[in-house]
Amino acid sequence: MSSNTQHPVLIIGGSGVVGSRAAKTLRKLQPQLPLTLGVRNLGKAQALARELGNAEAVSIDLERKDLGLPESASFSAVVVLLKDDTLNSMKYAQAKGVPYVSFSDFVFDIGPEVALHIQQPTRSPVLLLGHFLGGTVTLATLHFAREFRRVDAIEISAVFDEADVGGPAAQGDTDRVMQTVPSPLLLEDGKFLWAQGDDASRDFTGVDGTKWQGRAYPLLDVVSLAAATEAKDIRLDFAVRPGGQSISHEVIIEITGEREDGTTGRVRHELVDADVHSGMSARGVALAVERLLGLAGGPPVAPGLYHPEGLLNPAYVVARLQEFGARIRRA
Secondary structure, three states: OOHHHHOOEEEEOOOOHHHHHHHHHHHHHOOOOOEEEEEOOHHHHHHHHHHHOOEEEEEOOOOOOOOOOOOOOOOOEEEEOOOOOOOHHHHHHHHHOOOEEEOOOOOOOOHHHHHHHHHOOOOOEEEEOOOHHHHHHHHHHHHHHHHEEEEEEEEEEEEEEOOOOOOHHHHHHHHHHHHHOOOOEEEEOOEEEEOOHHHHEEEEEOOOOOEEEEEEOOOOHHHHHHHHOOOOEEEEEEEEEHHHOOOOEEEEEEEEEEEOOOOEEEEEEEEEEOOOHHHHHHHHHHHHHHHHOOOOOOOOOOOEEEOHHHOOOHHHHHHHHHHHOOEEEEO
């Protein structure tokens, strides 16, 4: 462990649905790593801190550049699991020279963060993690794509139970998308486009054979996968299972391309987890923090601008997901 990681990881939104799960996952992965839960509701967070051990809860004020924290406060990383419109949390991480993780920014949100990093590129490692399920799906897709010599198309589908909508922060993110930028970003025939009308919807078949109509969502997976592969068509669509039938989720990853033997084909992988979707999101966050701090997979990460595929080994992430209980089937 590097000396920097003797300081706690500051998790802003640490008592929320994903934040509390991320803190618990980090504690399981790194029993000695100190944690600080930065929140508005101290009572709830203090109870969680006691449960975690080697943790504390503090009040955070995102309207202040010092986040309302003492000048003497020191952290090994700043992880933000809610939308920070001020970017004071990122400025704080840069001022401290520690890694920064942004979890709640969609593909249309990242301009201010990119500009702030460009202004001070040597201050901090900045991880843009506005990907589906904390980047785990993009990494799983890249792992499955390794059997192809050339990837032509990637279609990712997901089914959520309507009771599995996350907490207030997740609901706020959904409302923000629907009210302000309803058009998702797709890659179609090698060109990025903001889909409208029927182009924003796609029919797919679920794990149990159910037919679903999904709608594309403006997450960062499309741009990550486009940069990492030669695919000319990439999209990510969600459908909602009505009636609270099953608090679980399923992800279908379909890849078309040219195999190593020169033949072309389409491969489908199904990923099912009995946990709510916040569980896998939390695992993605925890694995990313581990890597940033040099606690797994290599030394601490140098200052720079990153997506999860630039930090984490896809095969390692898939193996860890299976250890956590995810079931993966090649259909």
